[in-house]
Amino acid sequence: MDQRADHDDLGETAEKPQEPAGPREDEARPQEAPEPGVEAEETSQEPPAPPKKKRSLLRIGLLILAALGAGGGYLYFTTRDIQSTDDAFTDGRAVTIAPQVSGLVVSLDITDNQFVRKGDALVHIDPRRYLQDRDSAKGALDVARAQLEGLKLGVEIARKNFPAQLEQAQAQLASAQAAAAKADADYQRQKSLPKQATTQQEVDAATAALRQAQAQVLLSQAQLDAATPVPQRIGQANADVGRLTGQVEQAQAQLDQANLNLEWTVVRAPQDGWITKRNVEVGSYVTPGQSIFSIVSPDVWVTANFKETQLERIRPGQEVDIEVDAYPQLKLKGHVDSIQLGTGSKFTAFPPENATGNFVKIVQRVPVKIVIDSGLDPALPLPLGISAVPTVRLK
Numbered sequence: 001m002d003q004r005a006d007h008d009d010l011g012e013t014a015e016k017p018q019e020p021a022g023p024r025e026d027e028a029r030p031q032e033a034p035e036p037g038v039e040a041e042e043t044s045q046e047p048p049a050p051p052k053k054k055r056s057l058l059r060i061g062l063l064i065l066a067a068l069g070a071g072g073g074y075l076y077f078t079t080r081d082i083q084s085t086d087d088a089f090t091d092g093r094a095v096t097i098a099p100q101v102s103g104l105v106v107s108l109d110i111t112d113n114q115f116v117r118k119g120d121a122l123v124h125i126d127p128r129r130y131l132q133d134r135d136s137a138k139g140a141l142d143v144a145r146a147q148l149e150g151l152k153l154g155v156e157i158a159r160k161n162f163p164a165q166l167e168q169a170q171a172q173l174a175s176a177q178a179a180a181a182k183a184d185a186d187y188q189r190q191k192s193l194p195k196q197a198t199t200q201q202e203v204d205a206a207t208a209a210l211r212q213a214q215a216q217v218l219l220s221q222a223q224l225d226a227a228t229p230v231p232q233r234i235g236q237a238n239a240d241v242g243r244l245t246g247q248v249e250q251a252q253a254q255l256d257q258a259n260l261n262l263e264w265t266v267v268r269a270p271q272d273g274w275i276t277k278r279n280v281e282v283g284s285y286v287t288p289g290q291s292i293f294s295i296v297s298p299d300v301w302v303t304a305n306f307k308e309t310q311l312e313r314i315r316p317g318q319e320v321d322i323e324v325d326a327y328p329q330l331k332l333k334g335h336v337d338s339i340q341l342g343t344g345s346k347f348t349a350f351p352p353e354n355a356t357g358n359f360v361k362i363v364q365r366v367p368v369k370i371v372i373d374s375g376l377d378p379a380l381p382l383p384l385g386i387s388a389v390p391t392v393r394l395k
Helices: 002-015 038-043 051-079 128-192 200-227 230-264
Strands: 082-084 088-097 103-108 121-125 266-268 273-276 293-307 319-324 332-339 365-374 387-393
Touching: 128 200, 128 230, 230 266, 293 332, 293 387, 319 365
Parallel strands: none
Antiparallel strands: 082 387, 088 293, 088 387, 103 121, 121 266, 273 293, 293 365, 319 332, 319 387, 332 365
16 A cells, blocks of 8 residues: 555656746746736625625615604604795884975984884974964964954844834834924914914924924934844844854964974874984975885784795694794794785786786795794894794694
8 A cells, every 4th residue: 555655646746747947937027016906906806795794784774764764754744734934024114204394404313223212303393484384373363363252242232232222213213203293283383373373483483393303303214224224234243253253263273283383393203113214414404295214113023925835724823933044042933913815926016917928837925924922032123124934833
């Protein structure tokens, strides 16, 4: 067996060709620098991952999917009962202030962006002309009142004295007529007597007495005629009283207007608010209706332009959380007050006309008024027109 083993070893040795004694080719040749990327490609070939590593990657993927699903579900259930928009702005009432009378501004009691109270004096207009108008109207009223009182007094006296004057005139006429009748009888008797029974002197005396009595009758008749139309004269006097009463009322109205114009020389605040857009200075000449500044009311609300697809569940009275970009620290609470019955584009100066041409459907936005209930800070008044983000709670 030892010989067979030796024989096998010799056979294997005989089968191998003998290598030359010189240096090996791969050892003698200098090693070339590998090209960039080539070695990486050659060395990056790794053996396939074992099944354990594949299972780990699968678990990670499943965990990621589960997390995404949970997040999506949470987002859905927490946002399905709210509607929000960033197309919202603060809004309010800005009252334009204009003087009621014209004149030169002599003093100002306000500055830009100052807060004023209702009734505060803001602008003073030169009052001298209006003082003169008031005094003139007051004098005209006094004259009209005096004339009216005098006429009323005359009418009252005539009413009281008319019956007595009429009776006196009637009595005087009757007495004069009786005296005239007696004088006529005496004259006729003297005239019928024979000349021997009377004298010419007696006839002349009877004639004179008759004429005097007749004259007295005429005078008494004239007095009676003068006393008879007193009621008509009283009626005319009453008409004059009515006319003068109208003049007195007109003079009173002129005086009231003069006092009102004088009061209007001081421009006062009609409401609480902040002064904005002031364009008046001392020395400016202002006229009625001229805008001199505006007052922004502290009552501010939010106008939110929701898409028409968001209005399905929005109703007045729903609670609203409001964030303001200018003051992130403010957490405002409010409620939906009303929904405008028309899109914003419908009330523009030139509303869109879709009856002609090609039509491209665009989601419309509808203004929703949101009233702020709490959370406002008096030290941080909200300017009109700043951006807000309301979130309506639909439940």
